[in-house]
Amino acid sequence: MRLDPVDIAIVGAGFGGAAFAWRLSQQRPDLRILCVERGGFPDRSALPALRSDWQRAVLNEWATSPNLRLKSGRKSASADYPIDDTQSDFKPLMWNGVGGSTIAWAAHFPRLHPSDFRTRSLDGVGDDWPFSYADLEPYYDLNDAECGVSGLAGDPAYPPKPERAMPPVALGRMGMAAARGFDALGWHWWPVDAAINSRSDAGRAGCNHCGPCLIGCATGAKSSTDLTYWPRALGNGVEIRTHCVVHEVEIEGGQARGIRYHDESGQDILQPAQIVVIAGNGIGTPRLLLASGVDSPALGKNLMFHGAAYARGVFREELDGPVGPVGCALYSHEFYETDEARGFKRGVHLQVTRENALLLQATRLDKPWGEDAQRWLRDEFRHSVAVLVCNEDLPEEHNRVTLTDRIEADGLPGVKLEYRVSEHTRRALDFGLDRAEEMLRAAGAHRTVRIPVAPLTGWHLLGTARMGNDPTTSVTDASGRVHGVADLIIADGSVFPTVGAVNPGSTIGAVALKFADDLARALG
């Protein structure tokens, strides 16, 4: 079936798609803007946190990995597709539905540093972004205002940021113990910026510290784009079609003409559009574009996750247990910028995270059964502090997303990841783990445990359609426009040329807002 044309067709209602749709609809209310999303709106009244068996949902239909959700055999609210991750050291995590991965995210909301945009010029590694921190700064501010940020201005690790809308989320005994450790060593630490309401704001409730943010936030305190950008975009007249899987971008004579999708009933629909915008995330976007015959040499390559490892400290004093926003307490950027003496370039981010629910903690033990496991758990539960070590993963062509020979149930070719932890990342993670253990001991931990690589940390899917000026090494220009295909834009995490060492959400939103403004200007 062929429908009447729209001006703009956006694929994917996650972070990038939502921010782009809202901003463009605000700048250009005259345009007919449509977003097509494979999943549905989350039903907040059916979230597992409202049930007594919520812990097991974390391992099954609300697991962070789409592969685990599919494997569980339970009905999930996420419209998943399988990903062959057998050749990937990190397992890809995401949510497929309106809100995208912000439904499942921890809402830790750091910005990149100015140096992250200039790694080639400053340190001779990675690539420079085609714009600077200063260029993106107004969009960071706008994104903060739209998402709602709790935090504390004045962090010396960053250029000055505006007053945060709300005070920081409560640090808890665990956060205070970590602050004691950083302080004893004279290291930087600061309460995180969190896209979480620490008190009620903008029509959303304040966080009541229930704990399991990754299974959806039942109070709505956690910012996700179904609660922030989407209601405003819909109010501006944007249309969203849910449960529709886009399987092809129609490209004729080097120009995007529209999209083809299957609707919920399985009907194949051609939606002509003047401009097509893809925001399917670092895996969904290259999958769709490769399947549509876009042959940019960099497409699918340079997949970056951020290297991730954990150190855990066990304390005799009683701490908080699995309460409060799991990823949001405090962090240290003492070692964020390059110091050649460490034996690697760029840096590490140390993020103090809260305890997991009892069941998850039990299943994550090296050996989760028997007397020893129960002894460990007794020792650790309500007595531990975890430090997530993230490093700046560098772009490497062999880390990539490709298509398989299979056609999956959603009508698209299967997708496969190849990703290996590099020597650079290994060195950076080991350095970060040493520092994390040092801090934990200084804070009073009587025992520390290291998880040198944590496979289920593929939260950040980045770099597979990178921006740049050279079409042989990049997929889009500085406005997200695909080189060599007119009227095709990418507006999600896949456009990052490099990734810094921090979570990407805040930058994905800011970049999508910038791209929307660039397009609004180009349209005149």
Add this chain to the structure above:
Amino acid sequence: MMSAFLDAVVDTLLPGEHQASSGASPLPSGTQAGVVLEAKSAEQDTILQMIAQRAGGEEAFARAPLSARTDVLASIEKESFDAFRTFVSNLLQDYYEAPSVLAAMGWREGAAQPLGHIVPEADEATLERLEKVRARGPLWRLAP
């Protein structure tokens, strides 16, 4: 399969505690917490059959001391890691959601919402520590 055998498998995986430190009530064993091995899947049956075979029969396994039962399970885990861990994970889900287990760990049973939890805000000493960080001045690197 004999219920004594099935119970012995559960209690070898989840033996509980005889006593807990610092006055907490001890963790119950799997069966004390109400975990029951029910017919679930062919994969589970295969693991159970392997256990019985390795131990010289269901009765022999049920009568063996904890250390010997643990050795049998460890050898099956080594041989069929993924299947064994899936089997364990299913039992852990029943066990660590059991009210008596949560209570023994000093935790609240039931839904995470709508009650939530109280988390303490930064105290005076922590805020003073933060001021020291602020006083250090900018740490970030200038980039054009």
